[in-house]
Amino acid sequence: xxxxxxxxxxxxxxxxxxxxxxxxxxxxxxxxxxxxxxxxxxxxxxxxxxxxxxxxxxxxxxxxxxxxxxxxxxxxxxxxxxxxxxxxxxxxxxxxxxxxxxxxxxxxxxxxxxxxxxxxxxxxxxxxxxxxxxxxxxxxxxxxxxxxxxxxxxxxxxxxxxxxxxxxxxxxxxxxxxxxxxxxxxxxxxxxxxxxxxxxxxxxxxxxxxxxxxxxxxxxxxxxxxxxxxxxxxxxxxxxxxxxxxxxxxxxx
Numbered sequence: 001x002x003x004x005x006x007x008x009x010x011x012x013x014x015x016x017x018x019x020x021x022x023x024x025x026x027x028x029x030x031x032x033x034x035x036x037x038x039x040x041x042x043x044x045x046x047x048x049x050x051x052x053x054x055x056x057x058x059x060x061x062x063x064x065x066x067x068x069x070x071x072x073x074x075x076x077x078x079x080x081x082x083x084x085x086x087x088x089x090x091x092x093x094x095x096x097x098x099x100x101x102x103x104x105x106x107x108x109x110x111x112x113x114x115x116x117x118x119x120x121x122x123x124x125x126x127x128x129x130x131x132x133x134x135x136x137x138x139x140x141x142x143x144x145x146x147x148x149x150x151x152x153x154x155x156x157x158x159x160x161x162x163x164x165x166x167x168x169x170x171x172x173x174x175x176x177x178x179x180x181x182x183x184x185x186x187x188x189x190x191x192x193x194x195x196x197x198x199x200x201x202x203x204x205x206x207x208x209x210x211x212x213x214x215x216x217x218x219x220x221x222x223x224x225x226x227x228x229x230x231x232x233x234x235x236x237x238x239x240x241x242x243x244x245x246x247x248x249x250x251x252x253x
Contacts, residue, residue: 001101005105008080041070051077099177101118101176107173129225174227
């Protein structure tokens with residue numbers, strides 16, 4: 001298996017001027033990024049691609065200093081300020097030749113949640129956590145009657161037709177896997193309509209991809225997964241980390 005971590009973004013909503021990159025948010029002696037990479041090491045990921053933009057040189061130096069037994073490649077996205085993370089993801093997928101794990105760099109989770117997902121979930125699936133169906137911000141997942149994913153809705157409320165016409169799967173928390181053949185098919189879909197997808201989040205092209213591809217939901221059983229967009233998000237995640245330290249320990253892996 002190969003893996004991609006999306007790290008190009010600026011993270012302006014965190015409002016932390018002293019923070020050089022969102023991926024360096026501290027959790028004890030680790031950071032978001034070091035936690036991701038150490039989980040990858042346990043999983044035996046063969047190649048990891050880090051898609052970088054904001055303060056790329058700092059992240060490169062930081063990762064090299066971790067001295068992990070992990071094959072890491074850096075890909076620079078020079079237009080990260082004016083494009084969505086769909087472009088960053090495709091920049092990584094073009095290098096991937098096997099089934100691939102994709103991870104949003106701003107997700108915090110108990111290591112067991114990611115490890116169980118990778119080891120047990122079907123390929124071409126998305127990890128989901130419980131969510132408020134009326135939360136306009138989160139990546140809401142709509143399900144077909146067959147149980148596969150129909151659409152991803154983010155940054156807006158669901159319409160009444162969407163609420164009544166589909167099942168609600170929860171929130172796509174920010175890690176998902178593609179089969180080898182679906183990696184190639186998704187890149188082709190993106191390239192076929194790049195002007196549309198270049199500036200948007202990955203939820204938009206994956207909604208189109210779901211029309212002709214079975215994408216499976218995976219319900220994360222472990223509690224304590226967070227997407228960190230704001231200082232409030234970080235405070236909530238950090239409080240959970242402090243109050244449930246055993247859930248987040250990397251030393252037990």
